[in-house]
Amino acid sequence: MTSPRVPGAGDRFELPCGESVGLSTLDMGMREFDCDCGDTHAVVMDVHPPGRFLPEFLVDVLRETVETTDEADQLGTVHLMGIVLEEFPDAVLAKDVEDDGDIGCGLVWVTDFDSRRLHEIVVELVVELMEHAVSHADDEAAIDAFETEMAEFDVGEFVETYRHQRDFEGEYDSAA
Known part of the structure; x- marks a missing residue:
């Protein structure tokens, strides 16, 4: 598990748990860190691909079917984390770090939960x-087939x- 590089360095921001973290302690290879509160917090940056959470084929399907309402051309990690933030507003901190050249990203999210729980969410x-999208289909057979598959789908x-198929323990994960 990655630990922050230089504890207490740089601009600090408050975490959902009440502790604070220095922006310069975060780096693009981090997925989570052990906090002084005793918990492990997930870290996500806008430069992380949605493939961190979902298989590439599914990301491609979502990008083809989901229209974004912002300046982004396609669905990405920003949108996935926006959904998480909307569902868990008190458990996710979003921070605009675009002006901090040490981090290498524009947005960073830190959650009350560890990276595995965030992945499940x-x-x-x-x-x-x-x-929700399938429920609006005019094809009852497609709706029934989807509901049957989802009844058998185990998120955990x-x-x-x-x-397991990706190397989440190393600094760089890759597709299996």
Whole structure:
């Protein structure tokens, strides 16, 4: 597990747990860190690809079907974390760090939960989004087929398998 590089360095911001972290302690390879509060917090940056949470084929499907309402051309990590932030406003801190050249990203999110739990939450919320979209289909057979598949879908098992297939322990994860 990655630990912050220089404890207490740089501009600080308050975490959802009440502790604070120095911006310069975060780097693009971090997925989580052990906090002084005793918990492990997930770290996500806008430069992290959505493939961190979802298989590339699913990201491609979502990008083809989900229209974004911001300046982004396609669905990305910013949108996934926006959904998480909307669902868990008190458990996610979003920080604009675009002006901090040490970090290398524009937005950073730190959550009350660790990276594995965040991964599960992202998958759960995407499944809910897909269920909502399918419920508006005019094809009852497609709706029934989707509902049958989702009844058998185990988020925890999916996340465990997906994380096992990718190297989430090293600094750089890669597709399996």
